[in-house]
Every structure is written in C-alpha cells, then in structure tokens.
Amino acid sequence: MENNDRIKEVIGIDLGGTTIKVGRVGNEKIEEIAVSPTPKTYDAMVVVDAIVETISKVVTYNTSAIGIGIPSVVDVGKGIVYDVMNIPSWKKVPIKSLLEEKLKLPVFVNNDANCFAIGEKIYGEGKDFQHFVGVTLGTGLGAGIIQNGRLLKDANCGSGEFCVVPYRDSNYEDYCSSFFFGKYDTNGKELYEKMKNGDQDAKKIFDEFGFHLANLVKLIVASIDPQMVVFGGAISKSFELFKDAMFNEMMNFEYANSMKKLVVRVSSIENQGIYGAAALCY
Incomplete structure (x- = not known):
C-alpha cells in the first residue's frame, strides 16, 4: 500500500x-x-x-x-x-x-x-445534520455551532458562548452546569443515586435543572434555529432524569413548529x- x-x-x-x-x-x-x-x-x-x-x-x-x-x-x-x-x-x-x-x-x-461540536459532526450524532448546536454540560457550560456542515467561523471564537448570556439573577452557566447543583450543596452524581432510590427532593432538583435547560434551548432556537441540539459532558449522562421537565417547558415557546421539528440527542461518544x-x- x-x-x-x-x-x-x-x-x-x-x-x-x-x-x-x-x-x-x-x-x-x-x-x-x-x-x-x-x-x-x-x-x-x-x-x-x-x-x-x-x-x-x-x-x-x-x-x-x-x-x-x-x-x-x-x-x-x-x-x-x-x-x-x-x-x-x-x-x-x-x-x-x-x-x-x-x-x-x-x-x-x-x-x-x-471541538465537541465538530467531533459530533465527524464522528457522532451530527453526521446527518448540516445545522446543529453541540452543548457541553459539565463543570461549566459551552456550545459550538455547526452551520452548512462546518464549524461556524467568527471574529473572536466567541459564537455559542451562551454561558455568559444574562439569565435570572446571573447567567445561563449558573443554571445549566454543575454550578446549579452546587447551590444545593450536591452534585449530579449524588442526586442520580438519590433519585434511583426514590428521593423526591432529588427529583425536584433535576426537574428544575430541566426547566432551566429548556430555556437555554429556547434561546438557541430563537438565535440559531438549528435542526438539532446534541448534549455532551458529564451531566448529559443523567439526561433521562431531567428530559421530561425539559421537553415540557420547551413546548412553551412562541414558535411552536420550530420546537416540534427540533431534534434533541445525547452524545454517545466516549473520549x-x-x-x-x-x-x-x-
């Protein structure tokens, strides 16, 4: 060869x-x-x-x-x-x-x-989509934007920095990352174990997280209008625990048809x- x-x-x-x-x-x-x-x-x-x-x-x-x-x-x-x-x-x-x-x-x-977004385009959930946003949920909140099959080129590598957008008394990062769970003196892993054992307080916290994440998705749809949003990062592994609350609130959106057409997935890529x-x- x-x-x-x-x-x-x-x-x-x-x-x-x-x-x-x-x-x-x-x-x-x-x-x-x-x-x-x-x-x-x-x-x-x-x-x-x-x-x-x-x-x-x-x-x-x-x-x-x-x-x-x-x-x-x-x-x-x-x-x-x-x-x-x-x-x-x-x-x-x-x-x-x-x-x-x-x-x-x-x-x-x-x-x-x-990198997460372009990795999903090449190797993961984004292979069949030309317009999507990859959102990382972990220690912080991050996002990358794919448009026309390529990573969006911008002036200062700042597109997708939804983390700093004002939200409630702070910004989206404080409500859509591990900072949110820190307000309850816990973390996603501990809550996951409690919720598996039927802890209703843990469920309420995950439901609240899903509510805030839905508002982030609304912001993304209103500003980017992608075909798909794909979640990655450590917190995304608990997606099943907050997805119902997230989807319920997502439907409370002015452009209902856009939200109905939106595909939401979780990355399956390790490393x-x-x-x-x-x-x-x-």
Whole structure:
C-alpha cells in the first residue's frame, strides 16, 4: 500500500487543568491513548513540554496532523490561546507555532466546546445534520455551532458562548452546569443515586435543572434555529432524569413548529475531547 493510500491518522489532544489526554485517531476510532498529569506550575513551557512528551507516546510516522481543544478564548488563525481555565501559567500562549516547531506537523487549535461540536459532526450524532448546536454540560457550560456542515467561523471564537448570556439573577452557566447543583450543596452524581432510590427532593432538583435547560434551548432556537441540539459532558449522562421537565417547558415557546421539528440527542461518544480535537484536522 502506498503512503498516499493509507488511512489518515491524526492526533487529538484534550487539555484540562488536571490531565493531558492524547489519542491517535484513524479509521474513525481511537487507536491508542496516552494520559499525563497537567503540571502545576507557573512556567508555561513546562506544560508545553508535557504535552509534547505525551504526544510522543502515540505519534507514528503515518500521523498527518494534530488538533488540540483548550478551554479558553482562542485566536484560531494564529493559534494563540488566552487565559486558559485551570492552567494559571497560560495567559497568552502561541501553542500552534510552539507545537509545530517541536513536532514538525500542522497543528489546529480551537476551544473545547467547538471541538465537541465538530467531533459530533465527524464522528457522532451530527453526521446527518448540516445545522446543529453541540452543548457541553459539565463543570461549566459551552456550545459550538455547526452551520452548512462546518464549524461556524467568527471574529473572536466567541459564537455559542451562551454561558455568559444574562439569565435570572446571573447567567445561563449558573443554571445549566454543575454550578446549579452546587447551590444545593450536591452534585449530579449524588442526586442520580438519590433519585434511583426514590428521593423526591432529588427529583425536584433535576426537574428544575430541566426547566432551566429548556430555556437555554429556547434561546438557541430563537438565535440559531438549528435542526438539532446534541448534549455532551458529564451531566448529559443523567439526561433521562431531567428530559421530561425539559421537553415540557420547551413546548412553551412562541414558535411552536420550530420546537416540534427540533431534534434533541445525547452524545454517545466516549473520549469526546480527543475525538473533537482530532476532528479539527479535517
């Protein structure tokens, strides 16, 4: 088999404040994963070197590109990230040029929510949709927008930042992420266990979460009008516990036909961060 005929292999990097997860993806599946702790340091280059070292564990001669998803504001064109969440040393890091210099491969950078959306387009629930929004429900709230089959290009990598939109006494992130459960001094996992045991207070909390999430979906439909919304992130694994309350409130919307046509799904992809980052290469 000639080199040009080989299945394209790419590297996907899911960078977080605790771990660096790197996967080599080929033939639409992860072939190998390496995981390293994210160094706790005020030297930005120590973190860069840790990423390079982790990549070295999975890269092969057939690797053609690298994608990296980072929880931050990103200058996509220049590959510069700013004020990365939970990595204090990364205030302004030209990660694209740094990795390209060290690894001699093209590098593509975007924020983690955008990576989730494009990952769903390439590998997941978005394969059959041209217009959809991927929403991550976890420690925070994020979203990426796919229009005409591609990640929406914008001026400052800020499209889909519904987390900062004012809502009630705060913003949507405070009501549609783990911050919401923190108001009750609990978390989604604890509530899940309580609800399985018939705890009605736990059910009320999940119902309230579903109500707020429905209002987020209304905002998305009113501003983006997608064919589908797909949820990912840790909280999405409890979708069955809040979906009824969410769907009930979604129907309380001025444009009823648009809401009836909307498809709502939950991602089935494991290692979403790796697949999403790898998808940037395409």
